[in-house]
Structure formats: structure tokens, C-alpha cells
Amino acid sequence: MKNEVVFHESKKYMPGGVNSPVRAFKNTAMTPPIIKSGKGSVIVDEEGKEYIDFVLAWGPMFLGHCDDDVVRSITETSRNAIAFGAPTEIELKMAKFLCKNLNNVEMVRMVNSGTEATMSAIKLARGYTKKNKIVKFAGCYHGHFDGFLVEAGSGVLTNGIPGSLGVPEDSIKNTLIAKYNNKESIKELFKTYGEDIAAVIIEPVAGNMGVIKAEEDFMVLLRELCDKYNSLLIFDEVMTGFRVAFEGAQKLFSVKPDLVTYAKIIGGGLPCGAYGGRKEIMECLSPVGEVYQAGTMSGNPIVMAAGLSTLKKIKKNKEEYYKKIEDLGRQLEEGVIEIAKDKGIPVTVNRYGGMMTIFFTDLDVVKTYEDVKTCDEGLFRNYLKHMIKSGINIPPSQYEALFLSVAHTKDDINKFLNAFKNFNK
Numbered sequence: 001m002k003n004e005v006v007f008h009e010s011k012k013y014m015p016g017g018v019n020s021p022v023r024a025f026k027n028t029a030m031t032p033p034i035i036k037s038g039k040g041s042v043i044v045d046e047e048g049k050e051y052i053d054f055v056l057a058w059g060p061m062f063l064g065h066c067d068d069d070v071v072r073s074i075t076e077t078s079r080n081a082i083a084f085g086a087p088t089e090i091e092l093k094m095a096k097f098l099c100k101n102l103n104n105v106e107m108v109r110m111v112n113s114g115t116e117a118t119m120s121a122i123k124l125a126r127g128y129t130k131k132n133k134i135v136k137f138a139g140c141y142h143g144h145f146d147g148f149l150v151e152a153g154s155g156v157l158t159n160g161i162p163g164s165l166g167v168p169e170d171s172i173k174n175t176l177i178a179k180y181n182n183k184e185s186i187k188e189l190f191k192t193y194g195e196d197i198a199a200v201i202i203e204p205v206a207g208n209m210g211v212i213k214a215e216e217d218f219m220v221l222l223r224e225l226c227d228k229y230n231s232l233l234i235f236d237e238v239m240t241g242f243r244v245a246f247e248g249a250q251k252l253f254s255v256k257p258d259l260v261t262y263a264k265i266i267g268g269g270l271p272c273g274a275y276g277g278r279k280e281i282m283e284c285l286s287p288v289g290e291v292y293q294a295g296t297m298s299g300n301p302i303v304m305a306a307g308l309s310t311l312k313k314i315k316k317n318k319e320e321y322y323k324k325i326e327d328l329g330r331q332l333e334e335g336v337i338e339i340a341k342d343k344g345i346p347v348t349v350n351r352y353g354g355m356m357t358i359f360f361t362d363l364d365v366v367k368t369y370e371d372v373k374t375c376d377e378g379l380f381r382n383y384l385k386h387m388i389k390s391g392i393n394i395p396p397s398q399y400e401a402l403f404l405s406v407a408h409t410k411d412d413i414n415k416f417l418n419a420f421k422n423f424n425k
């Protein structure tokens, strides 16, 4: 009962009982588990019930919950440094790490969330190109910044909100919407507005309409159009960075972005974001240039410590970790497909490394936003309820990705598959 009591009480003090909408399990007719603790691949709710966690804080906990090295770095740093609002050496270490290890990032600016990273990257692109319009793709989510709340994925899609109240038309009049993996749609936009387009922003592997990878020739076209019209190409790697590969989604394409945004894994579970790119563009930022973007907490020492210890550990064990996650991912994917077939449940699974969506659809291939909309939400709701009851924590939406960590084991995957076997639609 405790989950229900806490959630009921929470609704009195926080809108919907939550600090971020998708956590409320709206439209699922369920009370979300109230989570008390986590270690490795397991989280525990207020009633003491354990779950194998496939949400992982929506991606960041790549090492699993409360990894010993990350906990140590947070504890040790906080003894002497909590916040100064002054330059520190640890933020230099983080910046160096990111610039040395990421492709196409010569300089970086740290911020506090993915939303901040993408909205700042857009401002920078506008300042650099001296143009106003931006192109985003229907179904892609880049955070809750006004200019992006049009045809956004993630919670906006799940909750059936067409966009958002409180977003004046003026804020989105410079946002153009194109169709993901649809060449005609982006060509058409550039033909009409090319001279005014400051930037195209894309999730190279979308995770917020379910997992869908952009096609290589589509990305090549984006690069060509951006070059032709002097627009910047921005990869939003908030979810895919260090997730689909150490090098992120950029490893999967021949195309280079001008700016890249990060968050989630790079903060090791603490609030963190970053955007980076070519020096010549980044130096348009104040205090060198005239694009103003600031943050009292940006580059916070404890956040840098958690992020850096996470990234260093991943780098040190890179081969082992990404192979392990690929192996577990394959086991999960193949298992789900086989069980669904036996049960006569139509599914299509899209997966890149430890990022995966099970689409409940008759379609054999899911590669556009239109495809995603064919999913059976009722079936998904029943499946969600069953899985949570069975101690398997998955995202409460058909349009999100589930994640794997290096702390997951074959046994964890078997538990997922056994739970799925017992699912009666």
C-alpha cells in the first residue's frame, strides 16, 4: 500500500505527484512504484519489492545504480568542493576528456540538463549563422524548450498533448517540422526556406518515439543540404552519447555534425549536459563571442566528479562493456521475438546496443513516425502492467526506449523473458 499512499500524498504537493510528467504513469491506470534505493541492475520500492531496472533513470545509469567508483568520487569531492561558481580543475578535466574522446568536438560548454544543451546549441547556431529558422523532425524530442515543443516525442507524445499550452505562436514560428527518414520532406523545406535555416537538429538514433535509426543516405542528404545553405547540422546525442557505442551514434554514420549535444550518461546520474563542436563556432559564445549563455551551477564539481568517474570507467573497460551490452541486448531481442511469435503477439524490435524498443505492431519494419503510430497502445498497457507486477521495471510508454547497463546479467535477461512468457494479452 505504501506506494499508493506516497503517490496520493505527492499529488497534493506536486502537480500530478511528480517532477517530470512521464513518471506519473498517466494513461496506464497504474500507480508508479515509488523508488527508495538501487544497486546494480536492481531497484527497490517503498514496499520493499525488487525490480530489475530497464529504465536506468531514462538512460544515464550505464554502470548500474550506485556504482562503487561513482559513489566514492561523489563522496570524496563533496568533502572539499560543493559549488564555487568559479573555474575549477575538475571541469577542465571533463572538458579535456570530452574533446579528446568525442569526434567532432573541439570545444565544449557544460550545462545542467539535456534541454539546456539543445536550446543553447540552437541559440549558438542562430548566432553563428545569423539566421532564425530551425528544422526538427516529428517524433524527435529535444527537451522542453518552447521552440521544440512541436510534434515532439517522449512524454509529449505519451500524454497525447499536441504541443503545450504556454508556448506562444511567436516562439514556434521559426520551428519547421520535417519527417524523419523522409528525403522529400526535408528537400521541400530547404527549397522554400533554405536561406533562413540556421540549423537542423536530429536524434541520429531516435529514442523518443521508440528506437528508430536514421538511414545513412538520409543523413548524407541532411549534410549536403546544410552545406549548400550554410546551415548547421546538430546531432542530439543526449540519449545516444556513450550509449549506442563509446563514440555515440556518430560511429554509425559517415556524416559529421557541426554541433553535438550530450547529457544523461555524461553526468553519471547527476544533473548534467554539454554541447560542443568546432572551435570557430564555439568561440561565438560569451565571453569570447556575443552569444550569451550562462549557468550558476554549470560545471559543478560534484557533477563533474560523478560524470568523469563514469566516463573514465567506461573508457577503461570499453571493449568488455560494449560487448557485454551487445550480447545481453541480442539475448533480450531474440528472446522477445521468439516468445512473441509463440504467443501470436505481433512485435517488431528495434535495437542499437543497449537501447531498444518493442513495438506492438503488425509492421515488419518500423522506420518512421507514421509507422510508430500503428502500435497497439492497449496491448502495451497490459504488457506494462504485467511486467511491473512481475518485478521488471520498463518505461511506462510505447514510445520510449528501454536500456541495459553493464551491471545487468544473463540471469536478469532471463527474468525479463520469463515474465514476458507469462504475459497473457
Ligand SMILES: *Cc1c(COP(=O)(O)O)cnc(C)c1O
Residues within 6 Å of the ligand: 112, 113, 114, 115, 116, 118, 141, 142, 143, 144, 203, 207, 208, 236, 237, 238, 239, 263, 264
Ligand atoms: C532526455 C533527452 C533530452 C532532454 O534532456 P533533459 O535532461 O531531460 O532536459 C533531449 N534530447 C534527447 C534526445 C533526450 O533523450
